[in-house]
Amino acid sequence: MESLKFESRDLEVTEAFLNRAYTKMRIGSSDQDVSARISRQAVASISLDRLELGFEMRYEADPLGRICLCVVESGSLQDHSTDGWSDSFGPGDVVSIAPPDRPYAGKVVRARCSITMFDPALLTRVAGPGEPVRLLGHRPRSAAAAGQVTRTISYLSDDVLPNPAARTSRLLLRSVEDLLASSVLAAFPNTAMDSGRRDVVRPQTVRRALTFLESSVDREVSIGDIAAAAGVTVRAVQSAFQRSLGTTPLAYLRQLRLAEARAELLAADPGRVTVTAVGARWGFHHLGRFASAYKERYGETPSETLRR
The missing domain is CATH 1.10.10.60 (Homeodomain-like)
Known part of the structure; x- marks a missing residue:
């Protein structure tokens, strides 16, 4: 198990540490009072960091090569941009920072957050045989999905990573990796469950139906319910799903x-x-x-x- 602790009030020292711990990164700040505190727990291909950045920090970073999930506890991430999108995040938000092969930039404003990173190959392993799995969105499908990811990360941090057995049990390591990857696949749009066609702009009918399905995973749902939520006939919603996703609404719900x-x-x-x-x-x-x-x-x- 890898662990580390870092604390500094020097911007250059903080930048050097971020370069070693994450990826090549350029940071800047107009604040006179700089304070950074970072700790890490890691096992197998998963690392979980807690960051407390008590100043306003601009950043430009090279690709991480890993899936990186950020859960904001306080403060904010502002104007975070990568891969053609830009967004800002506050307390309670869960975000996939960037595709593993894409650079990113933005600003942290006196934030406390957790950073969970893992090998993207875990998504493909859990999804089953096929093309490498990619995430198709930076936010979870719903507030419920975000809560699921947050609970999984808390479970890893509080119950699994402190467990000495995690250092030696290959079965436990595998199950921990699969649990995290499964949680991410269930929460975020991805190519294993969402057609794999990133450039497709889905019809409004499909978007409304997907929103309904993703919030109704634990409820009895009929094709009539899905059509009503989408505002169209049963035949129309089935046709829209087949054209856009190559599947049926009920088959999509079954995968969820x-x-x-x-x-x-x-x-x-x-x-x-x-x-x-x-x-x-x-x-x-x-x-x-x-x-x-x-x-x-x-x-x-x-x-x-x-x-x-």
């Missing part, structure tokens, strides 16, 4: 539910939780069909995931 079930199985205690109960909680009431769909998606049965 499979991802939620996988995240729960990875985090569960096999002595207290059953595959049947998890499947039923996410709408899969026929164990055989659940196991078959799950294995087709993830290359292993639900019970194999639970045992890990």
Whole structure:
């Protein structure tokens, strides 16, 4: 397990540390009082940092080569830009900082936040066979999805990373990696679940339907409900999904539910939780069909995931 602690009131020293700990980065500030405090816990391919930057800091950074999630606790990130978009973030926001191969820039204003980084290959491993998985958006699908990611990160920080067994158990390391990757796939738009066509501007019908589906993963939903939420007929919403995403609305919802079930199985205690109960909680009431769909998606049965 890697760990580090850093504290400084010198801008040049802080810049040198950020270059070593993250990527080549140029920072600047007009503040006279500079204060930076950073700590890191890391295991396997995951690192979790806590940053307290008590000043206004401009930054321009080279690509990180990793998935980087930021959870803002206080202060703000302003005019953060990368890969054709620009946004600002405040307390409670969760953001994917930048695609692993893209530079980014912006300004931190007296912020306290957590930074979680991991190998992008984990997304592909969890999603199953196919092309490398990419995130298609920098914000989670919904407030509920953001909360899910935040809880997963808190669980890693508070319960897993301090555990000495995490240093030696290969099974535990694998399950921790899969839990984080599954949580991110369930929360953020990505090529494994969202058609893989980044340049497609989805019709308004599809956008409305997606918003409804992503907020209704844990509820009974019919094709009529989806059509009503999109403001069109059943035939129209099915046709729009087929053209834009190459799937049906209910098949898309099933993939969202499979991802939620996988995240729960990875985090569960096999002595207290059953595959049947998890499947039923996410709408899969026929164990055989659940196991078959799950294995087709993830290359292993639900019970194999639970045992890990």
